[in-house]
Amino acid sequence: MTNLPREFALIENYFRPLAGPAGLALADDAAILPEIPGREWVVSVDAMVAGVHFLADDPPDLIARKLLRVNLSDLAAMAAQPFGYLLTLAAPGTTPDAWFAGFAAGLAEDQTRFDLTLLGGDTTATPGPLVLSLTIFGAVATGKALRRTGAQPGDEVWVSGTIGDAALGLLVRRGELADPSGTLLRRYLLPEPRLFLPLAGIARAGADISDGLVQDLGHLCRAGGIGAVIEAASVPLSPAARAAGPDHLARCLTGGDDYELVLAVPPERAAALQAAAAAAGVEVTRIGHFRADPARVLVRDAAGGEMALGSGGWSHF
Amino acid sequence: MTNLPREFALIENYFRPLAGPAGLALADDAAILPEIPGREWVVSVDAMVAGVHFLADDPPDLIARKLLRVNLSDLAAMAAQPFGYLLTLAAPGTTPDAWFAGFAAGLAEDQTRFDLTLLGGDTTATPGPLVLSLTIFGAVATGKALRRTGAQPGDEVWVSGTIGDAALGLLVRRGELADPSGTLLRRYLLPEPRLFLPLAGIARAGADISDGLVQDLGHLCRAGGIGAVIEAASVPLSPAARAAGPDHLARCLTGGDDYELVLAVPPERAAALQAAAAAAGVEVTRIGHFRADPARVLVRDAAGGEMALGSGGWSHF
Numbered sequence: 001m002t003n004l005p006r007e008f009a010l011i012e013n014y015f016r017p018l019a020g021p022a023g024l025a026l027a028d029d030a031a032i033l034p035e036i037p038g039r040e041w042v043v044s045v046d047a048m049v050a051g052v053h054f055l056a057d058d059p060p061d062l063i064a065r066k067l068l069r070v071n072l073s074d075l076a077a078m079a080a081q082p083f084g085y086l087l088t089l090a091a092p093g094t095t096p097d098a099w100f101a102g103f104a105a106g107l108a109e110d111q112t113r114f115d116l117t118l119l120g121g122d123t124t125a126t127p128g129p130l131v132l133s134l135t136i137f138g139a140v141a142t143g144k145a146l147r148r149t150g151a152q153p154g155d156e157v158w159v160s161g162t163i164g165d166a167a168l169g170l171l172v173r174r175g176e177l178a179d180p181s182g183t184l185l186r187r188y189l190l191p192e193p194r195l196f197l198p199l200a201g202i203a204r205a206g207a208d209i210s211d212g213l214v215q216d217l218g219h220l221c222r223a224g225g226i227g228a229v230i231e232a233a234s235v236p237l238s239p240a241a242r243a244a245g246p247d248h249l250a251r252c253l254t255g256g257d258d259y260e261l262v263l264a265v266p267p268e269r270a271a272a273l274q275a276a277a278a279a280a281g282v283e284v285t286r287i288g289h290f291r292a293d294p295a296r297v298l299v300r301d302a303a304g305g306e307m308a309l310g311s312g313g314w315s316h317f
Numbered sequence: 318m319t320n321l322p323r324e325f326a327l328i329e330n331y332f333r334p335l336a337g338p339a340g341l342a343l344a345d346d347a348a349i350l351p352e353i354p355g356r357e358w359v360v361s362v363d364a365m366v367a368g369v370h371f372l373a374d375d376p377p378d379l380i381a382r383k384l385l386r387v388n389l390s391d392l393a394a395m396a397a398q399p400f401g402y403l404l405t406l407a408a409p410g411t412t413p414d415a416w417f418a419g420f421a422a423g424l425a426e427d428q429t430r431f432d433l434t435l436l437g438g439d440t441t442a443t444p445g446p447l448v449l450s451l452t453i454f455g456a457v458a459t460g461k462a463l464r465r466t467g468a469q470p471g472d473e474v475w476v477s478g479t480i481g482d483a484a485l486g487l488l489v490r491r492g493e494l495a496d497p498s499g500t501l502l503r504r505y506l507l508p509e510p511r512l513f514l515p516l517a518g519i520a521r522a523g524a525d526i527s528d529g530l531v532q533d534l535g536h537l538c539r540a541g542g543i544g545a546v547i548e549a550a551s552v553p554l555s556p557a558a559r560a561a562g563p564d565h566l567a568r569c570l571t572g573g574d575d576y577e578l579v580l581a582v583p584p585e586r587a588a589a590l591q592a593a594a595a596a597a598g599v600e601v602t603r604i605g606h607f608r609a610d611p612a613r614v615l616v617r618d619a620a621g622g623e624m625a626l627g628s629g630g631w632s633h634f
Contacts, residue, residue, distance in 0.1 A: 027540050028465050029394040029524055030361035035459060041358060043436065044347035045452060047405040049443045077346040088364035088450040119360065126366045128445020133405040135362060135452040142352060148345050207346055223344050 014104035020117025031119035039139040042080035050129035061106030071136035072193035073259040077208040079146040080138030087121035090131040148223040150205035151264030157288040158263045162238040167255020183240040191259035205264040212254040229298040230288030331421040337434025348436035356456040361391035367446035378423030388453035389510035390576040394525035396463040397455030404438035407448040465540040467522035468581030470609040479555040484572020500557040508576035522581040529571040546615045547605030
């Protein structure tokens with residue numbers, strides 16, 4: 001009992017301070033989610049691998065915050081509010097304590113910003129690269145979760161924020177693109193989950209843009225058995241993305257990691273969306289509309305023709 | 318839209334058939350847990366790494382079932398009943414489809430056995446070994462979850478099943494121990510979560526034995542600020558473990574992966590425990606008692622002296 005192994009020291013020093021009441025001080029085999037009358041739990045999980053989703057020598061606080069935020073974005077896509085999270089780390093045995101300290105500091109910062117706490121987790125050694133998995137828990141009024149299903153022909157396609165910055169930020173990270181303002185790299189390293197955009201009663205369907213605008217819009221189309229057409233010239237680009245030049249437009253439309261929202265909004269609710277977004281300080285832009293068929297996503301270029309997009313999306317496989 | 322990446326094909330072919338209603342057909346960004354009046358959700362997560370927790374060439378169905386069962390054991394330790402799970406796989410890009418088919422078949426088999434369904438997940442490639450993480454969801458009557466805290470001096474220490482088989486099974490796996498009956502290896506590869514042992518109103522505290530009997534009993538002691546003394550000769554061993562000889566006793570008491578339960582039971586409830594266990598077809602054995610101090614776990618040998626245990630437990634770090 002005197003020589004507790006390193007796993008317990010890591011939990012004690014870095015993770016227990018992050019636990020909320022539902023985490024039972026991380027002293028139990030599991031956490032307990034309280035009953036919240038009139039609300040139901042929304043749960044999701046995302047994994048991140050060093051060398052695939054981030055670089056092993058990225059700052060640990062930014063790795064932690066991105067891991068939390070990509071999961072928070074899944075809650076935003078369902079119109080749920082954050083409550084807490086479970087975390088697993090498979091880390092090389094040589095990972096120094098300072099790395100865990102930085103990682104925990106990043107979690108602490110975003111816990112405060114997004115109002116959630118650690119519920120529990122599992123820490124283990126691996127002979128391979130760092131692999132992180134985070135399960136997020138949010139709550140939504142019963143029956144009011146935004147779904148991918150529900151878009152109807154005639155609904156407008158709206159997106160939050162600007163599209164493609166993260167995909168260009170990955171090029172910056174690889175030294176293949178200049179980024180004088182630092183915007184593109186920052187957007188890649190630290191996405192902004194759109195949790196503060198109230199969508200209940202406004203959007204009919206929605207998803208977050210993790211795999212790329214065209215692919216995630218495609219998810220809404222498949223779920224509804226319909227199609228969509230968007231105008232490339234209407235897709236909102238940041239000044240930094242515009243400065244990268246038109247050769248990068250296809251990458252902006254298909255690249256992943258933006259964590260903006262793509263929404264199906266009936267035309268008569270467009271004004272309500274704009275008002276809600278303005279109140280939340282989030283820009284929203286109409287980029288096209290859903291239609292009955294063909295059941296695919298068509299991207300029109302400035303001349304009205306179909307834009308060639310290459311592979312059309314992004315896969316981690 | 319025509320060339321969906323491999324990740325989607327894997328989900329479509331192997332994982333979507335495992336999804337239950339709450340998983341929303343795996344078509345959404347997150348799953349929704351239904352409200353169950355009078356019950357609260359118990360959630361836990363465990364990760365497993367190839368080369369650490371299993372061998373990369375273990376049968377994929379057994380890897381899947383062990384992953385599910387170690388998590389189900391956390392529900393058993395809280396006296397909760399299974400509902401569903403989220404899954405992340407970080408798998409080498411060379412992993413063949415047949416591996417995923419076998420893995421999904423193992424999940425399907427134990428989903429039926431333990432009455433739960435897949436809620437969602439994330440599949441990604443990794444340049445390293447296979448890393449699995451599973452988040453389990455169970456339900457328990459509100460306020461009735463069994464906790465690690467609550468053991469009191471005078472409570473008896475009880476365990477389910479037999480202790481140490483899995484630790485010896487790991488030796489068998491390594492070719493360091495004979496196992497003519499196959500019991501030890503089977504117990505290592507496929508633990509039996511004690512979900513069918515009704516503990517409400519009987520046990521005052523409990524944990525599952527994942528890190529080793531002495532260490533997990535130590536968790537109950539630390540949580541209660543008390544100590545415990547157990548008699549090595551009372552600890553139930555399987556015939557296969559007895560056949561391994563007395564030199565392996567310390568390993569049985571400190572080795573991990575048994576996934577039996579260790580419980581604090583007031584003496585006046587011992588008969589109720591035995592009756593409940595008999596009805597569930599599970600053996601339970603009294604191995605010692607809790608005491609106020611010293612706040613540590615003492616293991617007495619057959620002569621009444623303190624047994625030397627070496628490192629006293631197991632860590633994956």
